[in-house]
Amino acid sequence: MSDVKPRAARRGGRWIEEWDPEDEHFWRTTGESVARRNLLYSVLSEHIGFSIWSFWSVLVLFMGDEYGIDPAGKFFLVSTATLVGAVVRVPYTFAVARFGGRNWTVVSASMLLLPTVAAWIVMEPGTSYTTFLLVAVLTGVGGGNFASSMTNINAFFPLRKKGWALGLNAGGGNIGVPVVQLVGLLVIATAGDGSPRVLLAVYTPLIVVAAALAWRYMDNLAPVTNDTGAARESVRDAHTWIMSFLYIGTFGSFIGYSFAFGLVLQNQFDRTPLQAASITFIGPLLGSLVRPFGGHWADRFGGARITLFTFLGMAAATGVVIMASRAESLAVFLVGFIALFVLSGVGNGSTYKMIPGIYQAKARALGLRGEEAAAYGRRLSGAAIGLIGAVGALGGLGINLAFRQSFLATGSGVNAFVSFLAFYGLCSVVTWAVYLRGARRAASVGGGATVAGGRPSEVPAYTGV
Structure with missing residues (x-):
């Protein structure tokens, strides 16, 4: 292992050569003041990125019968954006070290x-499904902003502050999902569900503002080299x-449910686009707001x-959601589903604290x-964060x-929820077996263990884990 050394001084950019x-x-x-300033504008850019990434969770609400796309086709559009957003997180992670955090944010x-x-141009009845798929591919770039933003902010803060900082950064970004859904609700309520271009017009100037503020106020860290x-x-x-x-x-559930919530309400409970839009933002909003608390509690x-x-x-x-689905109780279903959002938000914060x-x-x-x-720790956690974020986002896919398969087969999302219940049970077992059972064993013999080259459970008893 070799220490990361600052590169030679750069000219023509906001580069910080020494950072400890x-x-x-x-x-x-x-x-602290520099780190907080970069955190603020990182959150803004990531927030807009999440909104663009989740565009299709809102745009599908504008796509009535005249578009000729069935529920399975709409789920696939959402899945396409999710997939691309997950994949691009890997190169986005390493772009921070290659170009600088401030430069890459711009x-x-x-x-x-x-x-x-692109969505402004094609969003109308008569456009081919293939064209919509291509635009969904483009919206995936918004998902990459999370990885580069988290990698960048991870380098700015000390270990004792990372849970709070990463939780706040991610939570502020995640709020982009409910915000775009709220804006979509306002558009549908005022201009009608035939006016998707109004939604797009709102976000175009916001993108320009986010890029300009990042250019003006953010910094690059020279010690963060491409390793x-x-x-x-x-x-x-x-x-x-x-x-x-x-x-x-955790995050796969958050983003997957965020993208699918409106479609599930429409297809399982026969909600209109306006009725669905008036509810869908609540879960992602609460899940985003609690994410910093998950980091703080961690x-x-x-x-x-x-x-x-x-x-x-x-x-x-999930058990509550399954029972409510079978009983066709919308009220109980919403309680259980929104609880899933809140818990996934807490878990997002705690898992990201675990990494460093x-x-x-x-x-x-x-x-x-x-x-x-x-x-x-910064060297390896910075590299791992992007990879973990990319794989985690595939959970949304x-x-x-x-959901697509469950609705195709049965007309309901119950089968999908049953599979999610089994998965959360497995995640509980893995968390306990790897990071809690091993930590207690290590503590009983003096708090130390060999991580490198040892079993994954051999992690020292350390509050950050």
């Missing part, structure tokens, strides 16, 4: 104009894939504990201390495809 947030004096006198925000303008060795090491590390699996259960009580309680709660809420904690614990197990351990 673990140094308390540096953090108190200089680092580029990635500007790219959101592509799907917005392909870290990427290879994180791919080989079992924890990367275990956390990816768990993140499928800072305080341990990410694995909060994550385990989250999955157990999601399993219980795991690699910090691994650094200590390797005998590293101080800044050397912190640099190692799985949820929408499961």
